[in-house]
Amino acid sequence: MKVEDFSSRPALGVALKVCAILLFTCMSAIIKATADEVPPGQAVFFRSFFAIPIILLWLAQRGQLSIGLKPKNPMAHVWRGAIGTTAMGLTFAGLGLLPLPEVTAIGFATPIFTVLLAAFMLGERIRIFRISAVAIGLIGVLIILWPRFGGADLDRMATIGALLILGATLLRSLVQIHLRQMVQTEHTAAIVFYFSLTASILSLMTFPFGWVVPTGSTLALLITAGLVGGVAQILVTSSYRFGAVSMLAPYDYTSMLFAIILGYFIFDELPTAMMLAGSGLVIAAGALVIWRERQLGLERGKVRAVSVPKS
Template identity: 80%
Template structure:
């Protein structure tokens, strides 16, 4: 994601990023609270549909409405929608089966899988430094998942939930790879807007598989999840106008703190020692990957600066 404003205001960027992470965690808690009554596909519909007005208002206020509705690669947005919507649906399904902190911990593996997919799909060379980080991250994932797959007290539904979240994490990694290519031709505003549109349309395909008519309270929660998700997306996008990606990326891991707090006070959930140990390893590995990606990005920029002709 590119910084769209040259005026650096790191404190504001950090505040926006933290606010976005907190709102996304609240949104996940809301989806989890409604998971017993509402199918995942229907939850995706509400989450996506009611984010659209928020995004449109934001684009209009910034004078980017025409930019946000313009696209050079419509099929790219469709594929981004397919991957992203599938990841969202799997996550929403898993939220109903696992503690909120555990879902968050498994999700931290996204940068690890992104490195692996980049090597497979884009032919990126992974040297020893990043290989080591990936191995540490994978060990952390195994530790987190061990009680679900290899522990002595296996719960079939919790195991299913872990599989769903792991699959969602891999899909989000695929989304990251796709976004690298999509961002070369598409404006950030267009990517944000068209994802909500495609996710809304794709989620409708799940209607024949058992949508319910939620009561007034559940409907209100689902609508609020969409609005909160839209606001969070705006906050996280806006944060990169005031701070660099490398500076803001580590704050992603504050979601574990928020998940632990909400999990305890809302759902009476506490993280286990294994979960905290595994997530710590994943966080360390992810931070190393983020740092290394920043270094590689700086090196690529230097190469481009030398190789590109000056006008």
């Protein structure tokens, strides 16, 4: 397998990562804007299918087209696609039921759940430091979710939305575990391309379950979501060529700032004090996990570079 080239240009890496996070958040806002008209499976199809041309052009420009089209373990891509597509579908469904900042906040629990799954599935040892970080993160998640399950004014649909996003977050953590094994044999180019391909095929299977003929404006938004998602995936992948994963990972949390801004100006949404408090704990816990993994010398750059597309 061809070794991928990495160089140290941290400022460029940060710029690419932040731009990618902004585009992913914009994509989520676009999907949310179409959620009342378009079912989640159909939205997943547009998000995945229209990202493929962007990815193919990128691979051709980098001279990796042949690599990207030659998987070494096809079934690994099928499983990655099945889990990731399900996570994306749950996220898109939840976006129609919850405020954008809340969806973003719950999603911050991904690295916390990844640590737990790694312990159960891969036998990784987690000592008191990471156990403490996981505990802090789980408390933060409970604070975020409390109004949806135990608050005074329960909203049934919002509770369902919270469950959908929580399920998507767990599946994204499972994808992270799967990718740790895939990158041992599969090139990043192949992982990026075949996820979009398998997601397009799998989401197309939801056609009998209620696809709609979108209006012209909605169709334009759906195609834009796919193109924006494709560009964002390329940017986040490229960012890890110029900076260490442990240095770039904390910039994932800029998505909360972008979600608050877009949520306010587009959907008239504001985060609650409880949501912000819980998010703060989850972010702190995630940052501790990232720092500890850096201290332990765990190389996760390739996995982060091909993580599940944000939504």
